[in-house]
Amino acid sequence: xxxxxxxxxxxxxxxxxxxxxxxxxxxxxxxxxxxxxxxxxxxxxxxxxxxxxxxxxxxxxxxxxxxxxxxxxxxxxxxxxxxxxxxxxxxxxxxxxxxxxxxxxxxxxxxxxxxxxxxxxxxxxxxxxxxxxxxxxxxxxxxxxxxxxxxxxxxxxxxxxxxxxxxxxxxxxxxxxxxxxxxxxxxxxxxxxxxxxxxxxxxxxxxxxxxxxxxxxxxxxxxxxxxxxxxxxxxx
Numbered sequence: 216x217x218x219x220x221x222x223x224x225x226x227x228x229x230x231x232x233x234x235x236x237x238x239x240x241x242x243x244x245x246x247x248x249x250x251x252x253x254x255x256x257x258x259x260x261x262x263x264x265x266x267x268x269x270x271x272x273x274x275x276x277x278x279x280x281x282x283x284x285x286x287x288x289x290x291x292x293x294x295x296x297x298x299x300x301x302x303x304x305x306x307x308x309x310x311x312x313x314x315x316x317x318x319x320x321x322x323x324x325x326x327x328x329x330x331x332x333x334x335x336x337x338x339x340x341x342x343x344x345x346x347x348x349x350x351x352x353x354x355x356x357x358x359x360x361x362x363x364x365x366x367x368x369x370x371x372x373x374x375x376x377x378x379x380x381x382x383x384x385x386x387x388x389x390x391x392x393x394x395x396x397x398x399x400x401x402x403x404x405x406x407x408x409x410x411x412x413x414x415x416x417x418x419x420x421x422x423x424x425x426x427x428x429x430x431x432x433x434x435x436x437x438x439x440x441x442x443x444x445x446x447x448x449x450x451x
Contacts, residue, residue: 252427361394
């Protein structure tokens, strides 16, 4: 029931450019930067980073033919999050491979069955199950992932509210039982607007994660520059 919120903004075009250098998508760059920020947070707290975490990535099930345009049409995709890799370029390589593998497995699933299965479980029953899980001891209510990371494309144009320009969108996303940290990014007008939500008993202060995001992006940018220089360097 308790949660903290922090936010920051990353440069969108710079993040895209880094991805192009390595042949990676913007989403892969985002997940890699998040992994670097979480890695540094754990190192600051003295926790081991010798094993990958498990990331949950929401995936849209929309086809464009939904009868209810306002309802959620998503499912979750899971993959290893390589916080155990110190080198940012290698971390991006692993993230790209793992997310590609997870996306391929997800694309092969019959999404119409996922929709139908979700309709068979009434929301009241889901609410009861959630309340039961909340009251169970931590060892019994653990989930199969550690962190949720999502990256959503937003508008390029200036949006207004009551005649005033919206400066940015910083998502305050969901937490689940056992899932104590959520990093969500929304692109808007050349920026990646990030919102971090976490359970204070589990993750503590969230502002260091926002700071480490900039450090992780800078490391990846430096690795991209080194990669480009190596690619154009003459053969010995």
